[in-house]
Amino acid sequence: MIKTDVVIVGAGPVGLFAVHQLGIKGLKSEVIDNLDKAGGQCIELYPDKPIYDIAGIPECTGEELTQNLLEQIKPFNTNFHFNERVQEIKSENNTWIVKTSKDKVFSSPNIIIAGGVGSFEPRKLSVKNAEKYEGKNIFYSVSNKEKFKDKKISIFGGGDSALDWTLELSKISNVTLIHRRDKFRGAPHTLNEIKKLEKDGKVSIKTQYQLSSIEGDNSIKSINIKDDKGKEIAIETDYILSFFGLIMKLGPITDWGLNMDNKTIKVNTENFETNKKGIFAIGDICTYPGKLKLILSGFHEGALASVECFKRARPNEKYRFEFTTSSKDIQARLGVKTK
Numbered sequence: 001m002i003k004t005d006v007v008i009v010g011a012g013p014v015g016l017f018a019v020h021q022l023g024i025k026g027l028k029s030e031v032i033d034n035l036d037k038a039g040g041q042c043i044e045l046y047p048d049k050p051i052y053d054i055a056g057i058p059e060c061t062g063e064e065l066t067q068n069l070l071e072q073i074k075p076f077n078t079n080f081h082f083n084e085r086v087q088e089i090k091s092e093n094n095t096w097i098v099k100t101s102k103d104k105v106f107s108s109p110n111i112i113i114a115g116g117v118g119s120f121e122p123r124k125l126s127v128k129n130a131e132k133y134e135g136k137n138i139f140y141s142v143s144n145k146e147k148f149k150d151k152k153i154s155i156f157g158g159g160d161s162a163l164d165w166t167l168e169l170s171k172i173s174n175v176t177l178i179h180r181r182d183k184f185r186g187a188p189h190t191l192n193e194i195k196k197l198e199k200d201g202k203v204s205i206k207t208q209y210q211l212s213s214i215e216g217d218n219s220i221k222s223i224n225i226k227d228d229k230g231k232e233i234a235i236e237t238d239y240i241l242s243f244f245g246l247i248m249k250l251g252p253i254t255d256w257g258l259n260m261d262n263k264t265i266k267v268n269t270e271n272f273e274t275n276k277k278g279i280f281a282i283g284d285i286c287t288y289p290g291k292l293k294l295i296l297s298g299f300h301e302g303a304l305a306s307v308e309c310f311k312r313a314r315p316n317e318k319y320r321f322e323f324t325t326s327s328k329d330i331q332a333r334l335g336v337k338t339k
């Protein structure tokens, strides 16, 4: 069991800035996200697009904003728990117990839900039996490429993930890249590299084909792919990697007894607490009269929620409002060297 002052659900921009607001008050947070990295929508949906309405930053991309937020919270040495979805929460003696999809358990007086539009999850293969092989022979992301060494890999998709992993894994294994259209969406220079490898017989590309069935018992032996005219071919396969993009699912958040309103959580605007004491919702996932789904609103919401979190985590201490420019305590927490 991991004990902490605050559990933050979601490492999007708003969850990241909440770490800062808690950290400067001396509170420790643990951050859990279903994705494999921080940044939420900024990193998944628009890493290269410029944002023009972050206060004090005239222009930065989704990725730059994420990097800056991570830099800003570096002094707090926060633990991130990626590839884990917060599954269950329950109350025990005025403390919240939080359980993840990997059975990690946290205990904390406060939970801040910064879950955006829900957890990002891969769009899954819909053919019969696919579920049976998930996590064994079928993967929707790569955490350890060594697993795929010297194997026969069928990669599905037409975007950057499919192209990047085709290029990378072709160095160590036998790869077939399969896409249902004839044009790829991913970076043209990566595709050109792959086409060169195809000429050298190191990669096979099949376009306008879709997965039609999987053959195997305990593990996959081969797959069949079909084109629009019904032509079918079999491909010997050990592993399927599928990159059909992400969908957003509110998932278990709806089961936590919170006051929901059309996929968002109702909060008060004094401290962004929900109908449950010690559970706060900030960023895109919260709603209140006049709510704007903007990053800057989420930053403000996190600042106010952090004050109430302090009061619950340090019931015997008095909360003191302080400026970062003048507080020696805050500067010490930030590792600022003062003369």
Ligand SMILES: Cc1cc2nc3c(=O)[nH]c(=O)nc-3n(C[C@H](O)[C@H](O)[C@H](O)COP(=O)(O)OP(=O)(O)OC[C@H]3O[C@@H](n4cnc5c(N)ncnc54)[C@H](O)[C@@H]3O)c2cc1C
Residues within 6 Å of the ligand: 009, 010, 011, 012, 013, 014, 015, 032, 033, 034, 035, 039, 040, 041, 042, 045, 046, 050, 051, 052, 053, 084, 085, 086, 087, 114, 115, 116, 117, 118, 119, 120, 250, 251, 252, 253, 282, 283, 284, 285, 293, 294, 295, 296, 298
């Ligand atoms: C194309 C596009 C352009 C945009 N441009 C702008 C702009 O110019 N300016 C602006 O202010 N805003 C912009 N936005 C909106 C902005 O991105 C969102 O307001 C912001 O990302 C919300 O941040 P968040 O941290 O609340 O949620 P998110 O960024 O959605 O992050 C939430 C995180 O929580 C995780 N999560 C959810 N549930 C769980 C769970 N149960 N367990 C574990 N993890 C979970 C998700 O995986 C996700 O990583 C844009 C959005 C899009 C799509």
